Amino acid sequence: MNILEKRILEEGRVLPGNVLKVDSFVNHKIDPAFFMKIAEEFKSRFSDLKIDKILTVEVSGIAIAFAVGLLMDKEIIFAKKSVSKTLGDDVYKSSVYSYTKGVTYDIMVSKNYLKKGDKVLVIDDFLANGKALEGIYDILEQAGAQVEATGILIEKGFQNGGNRLREKGYKIESLATIKSLENGKVEFENSLDF
Template sequence: MQELKDRIVREGKVLPGNIIKVDGFLNHRVDTELMDHIAQELGRHFDMSAVDVILTAEASGIALAAVVARHFGKPMIFAKKAKSDNIEGGLYQSDIFSYTYKKKVTLLVSKEWLHAGDRVLVVDDFMANGEAMRGLCDIVEKAGATLVGIGCAVEKGFQGGGDRLREAGVNLRSLAVIESAEPGSIVFREEA
């Protein structure tokens, strides 16, 4: 998606440790018009009539997932990273290692909201090593639901998480796959 790539080049920052900062438009300060364009693009790749629910992980994926859900009239669920007292009826959970926080995190989804037979599209703003996506796929499987695919705005292709998911047969569509990033130089994967 050229519009997204242009924003990454123009406004993104490459920080030490292979951190790609896109918080000025994607995951802290949110450009809702861009989010809507991303939703439209994901709708061109995925058959949204075959999707019952949008699933993401807390916290930065929530904005994009909510816009996608609203755009296509679907409910949205986000996996929490901490158990709260208001969750009833049991939990699906998956342990992942967070690249962002450099620690183990447990993703939690209430059994009240995700059911066997649900057709799930996972949506997230950013994928580094793919652990959050793997954890969300694990939760979908534990629920007996069907994974329709994963829609991701930005993927760090050089970390291999997306490629591992694709090799496992997951229908993954990332709109901007970054092959390499250094201060002043971001190179994108050519689209197939």
């Protein structure tokens, strides 16, 4: 069992609808020392790749992407979910369906921050049905940038988004893959120590 899986078992809660609540250490409250350990694991998995930038989606992906960017000495870009006066209209945009929130929203990245030929590491907190990643990959394709790899904190393996995207050729590494959340119990696939 790795440190992330241990933390999920200790603090995570399974909610109705196969929702895993980990807000006490991932997406509401953050333990910086723990995130730095997670970032070290991502750095070790992706250190052989040539990476120009790291891309994530606001809000929950930002903290882990920041930690990885700090260790890898790479700038971080995050796709925004809301339009602002400062963002402008010169953006790459893709529509994404959120399983957890039950809504479709646009994610956007300014064309000033992604360039043709950029080699990008994608980092995000969750992978379930793969819709957020599809949106990110679409934005990278629009920019002419290249997805080098994707690092995911927690993957819901039983929702098959990861498998479907891997079959399309994307390199995806998940630190904790959940096999089942049945009866309120978290069961992991292929646990790796770190």
